[in-house]
Amino acid sequence: MYRLLMTQVFRRIDPELAHHLGFGLIRLVAALPGIGRLLRSRLAPTDPALRVHALGLDLPGPLGLAAGFDKDALGPDALTALGFGFVEVGTVTADPQPGNQRPRLFRLPADRALVNRMGFNNAGAAAASQRLRARPAGAAPVGVNIGKTKVVPEREAVSDYVASARQLADVAGYLVVNVSSPNTPGLRNLQAVEHLRPLLTAVRGALHRPGQRRVPLLVKIAPDLADPDVDAVADLALELGLDGIIATNTTIRRDGLRSPEAEVAALGAGGLSGSPLADRSLEVLRRLRARVGDRLVLVGVGGIETAEDAWERIQAGATLVQAYTGFIYGGPFWPRKINRGLLRLARESGHATLAEAIASSRARQD
Template sequence: MLYKKIAKPILFSMDPEKAHHLTIDGLHAVSKFPGGKELLRGLYAVPEYPELRTELWGIPFANPVGLAAGLDKNAKAVTGFSSIGFGFMEVGTVTPKPQAGNELPRLFRLPEDVALINRMGFNNVGIETMAQHLQETGKRTIPVAVNIGKNKATPNEHAEDDYRACIRGLYNYGDFFVVNISSPNTPDLRSLQHGDDLSRLLDAVQEEMKLQHQQKGGAAKPVLVKIAPDLREEEVSYMVQTIVKSGVSGIIASNTTISRDGLTHRHKGEMGGLSGRPLTERSTRLIHSIYAATEGKLPIIGSGGIFTAQDAYDKICAGASLVEVYTALIYEGPGLIRHLNEGLLTLLRKDGFKHITEAVGSAHRR
């Protein structure tokens, strides 16, 4: 209520990217104040429900609702986001070298469509500064995934070098890693989702992950692949086969879409990736297809258009073990996380499930 009545009108009166930076800087600042983390937890913390607690890849998740990549691009506000109820979060996308991204303006709100369009272009501070930010965070209270990509100037035939560099530079700081090959805002990046390019890239990523594990010890860290929603059924099938063969730990479905079907806002013609409500059903269908193609053997994180507990639950029943939000957080505020968890608990109990793992993929068994 506080967000919608006070904060949102102020933020929505500003340029979207300026509002974005204000939010990140504000969360960072509040979490640094004495008692700041406690204040955030007091306002927004989510009660721990045993039914929603889960474990994947040996990593415990207090609840299944995470923050998608793109909001905390530089891992600047990890402590703040960790204090408002998320079960996990992604930082990034990060590239080996810092880059400015695309020209301004590059972020657009579409309120009538409850959506965003962005063409940010992997603007980030690079792996060295992100490592410093994650080191300064200290002991974390939720799992943090590092979303990695390639620099714009790196040709696709050398893309694996950039992904390897990200893993080497940040291996100590991530609980798991996400290979981003599906952003529509880096030229030719999405072509890495197909054929021999995908196979070669994932083999290189897996090799680097194993090498870092051997050198630095500890538990092996999982790596996931984030894919686009704009794929034909046969492309999904072939891609999933390649991903499974590579031995990666899971899939995030999905990134933003380049589709503009059904949009009404004046910004609908802007180039970039569309997120929010128009992506809800599309991403759920993709999760359903992936789960069917893998026979439920490869964990999926569902992302795209989650605004209500029913949206999240539909993705879980389609096959997602965890879910992520981004655009809904902009429109609904931090109270969203508690609402999603409480709603998920109600829906689980309504269907007679005693634990969230029982609901995962249940749409395929009905």
């Protein structure tokens, strides 16, 4: 049914408008009396064999929704009701900003991919913090992804990230420093170790609140980093005592696509996500695992469409996996399908639980 809607209805609607309509419908349905509870009972991962402990959090499953879908923390609980074990909201900036000029989101159906140049459109850190603070007690953990405000010059980036971190420290299950989006001028320059070290050090300091829960800190990197730069970021993360790395963000590359070259070129600049990203994201994940071992939590994201894709990331060293484009193309029942598939694959490999399968994978790699 969803595939029919995707091919016959949504494809005729501007992708950004379709996103707002679809997300609005998810929130509306989940808010109806009794419906949210019913959705959660039918779709959310409830089998204890799927549970994962990572980043100091007990998660009902390893599959999370990547940043970019819920930029303003409008509906993380509606999304977890569909089957995501956790949701990462954002990217959030210290100040509200409209993002780049529309159109800024495009589909490549032949590649099951998206191109976006959204530009961190969001209502700002204070608004996100207020929404997250209003969630009911006991709600599923939410990660928060923070980025640089566009108008802030690169030399003031550290203070800008710190401002966001301070606003969000007490409501974030974990915090992610995003220095890898291609859609904010100069942002990727911050991945260079000489810029990244003071940035991460300052954010880590902003999250330190005596007597309060320690907020896990991760960094999200681009698939377009050269291998030596991936190693350098991994080494830095270990040096600074970070909790994890998310691999990877979108790519600026356009090679190997099925879509006609002229069609792709007409879309212009932006980050490519979805199936074409899978191979490089997996390469980066494996490289990180070889570099850091089990000293950091690795989150695999990029081109995950099937349970087998997610399982491959876990076997390659990821403790958690995330998706965005796979969800867009797969529909509202896609998270449940992935969770069931992961449980099946874990049991076919001779393990009673997914956590046991993850531990076994780590032991083999070590």
